């Protein structure tokens with residue numbers, strides 16, 4: 001029996017050896033044939049053949065997997081996809097072995113838009129779809145590993161997947177979950193129906209300064225106007241002046257005490273607010289603009305000096321009354337006539353304006369510049385780049401929008417192209433603030449409403465002036481000249497009115513200039529003080 005078994009083993013081995021030799025001979029023969037046919041060396045032939053066989057094997061495996069998925073995929077899409085991508089960290093582990101019903105519309109839209117990968121789904125049980133008066137609201141969670149920002153970054157593409165434009169979509173993030181997205185798809189193009197102007201109470205309760213309505217009719221604006229500056233650009237007749245009139249009205253209601261400097265480059269765009277302005281000019285002369293900028297820069301320097309002094313003396317930072325400088329049609333002031341002097345003036349004005357806007361952060365002097373010519377260099381880039389808030393109404397091209405909103409605007413999160421706005425719906429604007437874009441429509445208040453707000457603010461200002469603590473000598477001097485209705489007063493007349501009893505003219509002059517903090521000037525009438533100089537000195541010391 002043992003002998004028979006041994007003989008059997010030795011027979012098997014001989015058979016296998018013969019098979020192996022036969023196999024080797026066949027492989028060798030095939031390789032030789034390939035070598036002959038292709039005229040390659042032996043090592044290349046061996047490597048090429050091995051590589052081809054491996055690739056064929058892989059292809060067959062992929063084909064088989066695809067067929068299996070096709071057959072099973074209809075029934076268990078999420079589970080099957082999950083298995084396939086078991087190694088991927090992006091797969092939603094909540095799904096486990098349970099099949100997850102996907103929300104078909106959102107999953108398809110977000111997958112094709114590249115927001116989520118093909119292995120991921122928007123779970124139907126994590127989606128709420130509600131019809132609201134303006135559109136359809138989708139409230140959903142993106143899969144784990146994704147956030148709100150993944151959707152926001154591709155909002156334009158997502159809009160395309162919904163069959164609407166970027167202007168039809170707005171989105172909000174949630175405070176409770178980074179994965180939650182609230183997406184509103186408007187039924188109609190934005191602002192197809194006007195929203196009524198807000199009431200005084202609505203403006204008062206808005207947290208910040210409202211600039212207009214958003215596409216859902218809610219108030220939208222900026223959290224504060226403190227330490228901020230605003231550039232508003234848009235083609236002519238698109239609603240800039242109306243929008244800024246609305247903003248000033250809201251500032252008067254919501255912002256508390258502030259001083260307003262107005263320069264009406266279009267002559268009557270800001271006239272309604274003249275009564276409340278500390279200084280109002282209606283002119284397109286660059287010299288007037290430069291003079292106002294000079295005055296404000298002096299005030300700004302003075303405020304900086306006071307801040308520095310407080311730090312040196314280890315005292316709390318001084319509080320300044322906010323100042324807002326508003327210019328309608330600013331581009332004209334930066335233009336020049338190509339002459340040497342004209343170019344020099346334009347360069348000087350640009351630099352002074354840049355400095356004013358840049359310093360607003362600490363000085364509390366904010367600037368609002370409007371332009372209907374948002375072409376390259378209408379507002380010098382060095383000035384434009386200083387603006388924290390930017391708004392652009394309808395413009396003819398994306399290139400022009402960049403002039404107003406910044407060269408890199410279209411690389412920001414979810415930009416809105418102002419060239420796509422409907423130019424027939426006036427007052428629409430893209431507000432770009434704190435890195436985010438919002439489509440708004442400015443308020444179009446009734447004149448009656450604006451007048452009542454201006455009157456109220458002026459009365460309040462006068463009451464505060466009466467109840468204010470005692471005036472400084474310079475304020476007292478201004479009041480004396482104003483009460484007399486004169487633009488100039490001799491030192492000999494002003495000194496006694498301010499309580500200086502000295503009779504020697506030289507000594508009296510010295511005492512008065514020490515009291516006021518400025519020197520008198522010589523005129524044809526004699527030495528004395530101009531009302532304008534006193535006002536300028538009073539402003540630059542506050």
Ligand SMILES: Nc1ncnc2c1ncn2[C@@H]1O[C@H](COP(=O)(O)OP(=O)(O)OP(=O)(O)O)[C@@H](O)[C@H]1O
Nearest residue numbers: 235236237238239240241242372426427442443444
């Ligand atoms: N929000 C709005 N709702 C309704 N009508 C508006 C709105 N904003 C502006 N308009 C209307 O559009 C027209 C142009 O407005 P506005 O004068 O403010 O534009 P503008 O851009 O300042 O023009 P321009 O630069 O030519 O002076 C006006 O008839 C105004 O009543």
